[in-house]
Each structure stands twice: as structure tokens, then as C-alpha cells.
Amino acid sequence: MKVSELxxxxxxxxxxVVGYRDLWGESLEGPLPDYPVKNFDELNKQSASLLRQLGLLRPYLEDLHSTWVLQSNASQISWNVLDHALGNHGAPVKGPSLNALIDGIQIALGRLDGYSPQEEFRTGGLSTANTEVELAERICSRINKASRVLLSRHDGRP
Structure with a gap:
């Protein structure tokens, strides 16, 4: 995909996502909300559209931002922002995930500012047209990312 299109x-x-976060926030009630109590249909409609877009954009987001993992210091639970920002998740995880997703998208856009708009941006830094080699390179790049996340969890870092 061309950088300008991405x-x-x-x-x-x-x-x-900002519009969804704002509507989701307006749909919560009470001092310690868990799930929205109004705007269900609109939230579900927006969520479905955003999840579909995330399906297309996720490989690019993962390449452009080093970590999408948040951790609660109180409970020592960690989660992937991309998995919990959208869809029907509880407020304690969803709220911080939405904010982190918005910040992460801005970071990704900032990294793209360093590329020429007409340059082709491919995930995994691939440089070959051979599909078998390309597949192997993609698998290796995912293994490296997974090992970094696992190491950071093992070391107690988010």
C-alpha cells in the first residue's frame, strides 16, 4: 500500500475511533461503570465498522508501533490494546485501550511522516517478490515481535 493511502x-x-470513544463514554452511567447503558445500536454499528478497518490496518499498526500491550499495576494483568479497544469489553480495560489506540495511531502516523507519500509501505520490511521467501520473512518478523512481548512480560515491563 502506498504511504499516502495508508x-x-x-x-x-x-x-x-475518537468518535466511537466519545459516544462510548457518553453511554456509560454511574461512578464505576462497566458497560454502556444506552446507544447500543450505534455503538454496535460503529464497533463493527472499526473492527473491520482494524482487520486491514492491524499489520501496519503492529509494524509502526513497537508495543500495544497495557498492564494494570494493581492487578498485574496485561492485555493487547488492539484486542480490547473495540468490541464489547468492560470499561476498566476498554477505556484505557481506546486512549492508547488513539495515541498509537498518532505515533504510527508520525513514523509515516518520514516516508515519501508515493513510497510503497509493506509490513515486515519485505524486499522480495518471491512469495515463499516473503512468507518466511513474515513468519520470522512475527516471531521476533512475539518474543519481545513475552520477554517484556517476563521482565515485568508493560
């Missing part, structure tokens, strides 16, 4: 899609995604 930036355009990420900017649209960011705007829609």
Missing part, C-alpha cells in the same frame, strides 16, 4: 486510512480510522 496515512489516509489511518487518519480516517483515528477520527472514527
Amino acid at each position: 496515512k489516509e486510512q489511518l487518519e480516517k480510522f483515528a477520527r472514527e
